[in-house]
Amino acid sequence: MEGRAAGGFAPAGLERIAAAEQVAAAPIASSTHRAAPATAPARRADPAAQLRRLLNLRPQAPLRAAPAADRRLEGEEIAPGLYYTEAWTPWPRQDALVLHGIGQGEVERERVLAFDTETTGLAGGTGTRAFMIGAADWHAGGLRLRQLLIATLAAETAMLRTFAGWLGEETVLLSYNGKSYDRPLLSTRYRLARLADPLPACGHIDLLHPMRRRYRTVWPNCRLATAEHELLGVVREDDLPGSQAPAAWLQYLRGGSAATLRRVGDHNAQDLRSLCGLLERLAD
Template sequence: MRSLRERLKSYKKDMIHHEAAPAIESLAEEFEEQTSVFPESALESVLPGCEEMTPYGPCYYRDVRFDVLTAHGHYPLARTLHLPLDVFYKVCKVKDGPHEWDEVCFFDTETTGLGSGAGTFIFLFGIGFYEEDEFVIRQYFLRSYTEERALLWSLAELLKRFRVIVSFNGKGFDWKLLETRFSMARLQVPSVIHLDLLPPSRRLWKKILGNCKLTTIEQEVLGFSRNDDIPGKKAPEIFFAYLSDGDARPLVGVFTHNVHDILTLVTLSAHIGMMVEHPLHMATHPEELFGLARWYDEWLQGKTSEACLVKIAEMDETNEYAREAMWKLSLFYKRLGQYEKAVLLWHELLDGHGMWQTAPRIELAKYYEHKMRDYQRALRFTEETIALLQEKRSLVRSLYIDHELKELFHRHNRLKNKMRKAVNDSVQQR
């Protein structure tokens, strides 16, 4: 079937005939009606941007700019700039990197699926970066599959400006898929230092929040709620609809979702960085303090780790969090050889339940046997532990309990032998 434009051209040949004029006018009105509707739903009208010519053809992107004083939840975008990048290298287990924020970008994608194979495309790339007194988010959009190679080339050129990339689950998904797409397009993947904020977020909030999704963290921790975007799981459906009908209006929510993800990455960086820099002031939940204490312990900054645990223990002495903090503190003091402090904590933990009935007694038995040579007290704590575990085994069968009992009986026999030897030595000395 011929298009409307082709039909108009053929009718123009008959314009000299008076009787054809009404038909031509009718067709012209129909054409004008169609073309007047099209621009309103076109990508260039709905999401104005730029078309860039590359060695592989055209690609489309748009820039969204924010003043760095713009707030996203609890923090202005500028807050992240005041934190040393060393903090993020430590929490993300990266050895070293640049120290200037103008070499850092924030990265998020929207894809046609959750796989990382050749059949999954990235149709929206978001790259956020600081530029003078603004934060810029450049969004590359795949208008058609034929433009992918051009888009990837342009993206690679932009990424050459940066040495560090920050993402949320990017190592596990986004970057792997990006590598696949670059490989399929026979292009070189940019070399970057990757900071993924998902692992540190899990350490701090996994046990506090129902999940560690970015949208959950931003609402529960960062004080930001989304009202004008669409859930990420609906993005593929909207993209496929656009490829089918060319109507870009439903894409606005997808682009907005991508912008929110990147802005949240910026303020999440600020929040994690401030918690590491000022743990006693910023952490409000014991689980956060436990996570921070573990980091400082790994970084051999024992004093700060100790301060975090002490704060938990001071929150509520009867709380399970406080008991766990006291236990970790006791092991910390034991490791430093500060046994007086450790023993005090073990005695305080004796009236607990569960593991607090046995673990402190085992440590006290070791202490009195090996450090104080007080075999009688060591034997008493060993026998108490054996009785508690035997009672527990009568209720629950466990290989772990059987192993613990085997070790305790071995200690019990050793202590008995030491006590007999001590008595014999005493008699001989007389």
């Protein structure tokens, strides 16, 4: 205790306390007193620059706008959200089709309408809809291909009405598995849209069934791609599989590119040409 003062603090500590008391007791400068002007105005610090220095980050380049998506659809918009395309392919034969081998007798070509749908799924039911309907018929010395595509859900009714206008009482439908899938699906959509269903009044040739009877023990399967390859020599290059069609349409509805959706149209058109070629081959 020899080095401490009576209050318990060393002399050096007392001196520091006394100095602090003198500073506290000094008179406060009057508010009218003005400080001497600085030689240069103080520069305000940039908070963003300070943060970058603290985090050791480099300034980033300004963001560039993403390129606009390719939204171009083929054909003419014949109703809000409904697009129509038509193409014509030379077809030399125009005689009647003799189809005794598949139980149809003799059928005039002008009555045959091949059709194929592209849908939002393969499960069927009321939740599945067709977003594209393609049709092909012999017309003016060649094969006419017509396609309807909806770019909005609200355009479905207009598409169904337009397709119904292509059918008559003498029409004979031509499909591949259409009796089990395409026709029931379209009939459901007509009922839900509260429209008259024109399909039951038409005759119907479903090529899947005669293909199975003739070739199920010869080919590995009787899919349309197998039949067109074996009987017509068709080899598809860069063809979009039908299983990817629903994703292509949904991508477009969500604001994406239309490039893949245009490939769906090419796939559908080839299906129609193959249907007509296979019908002739079975007739021969």
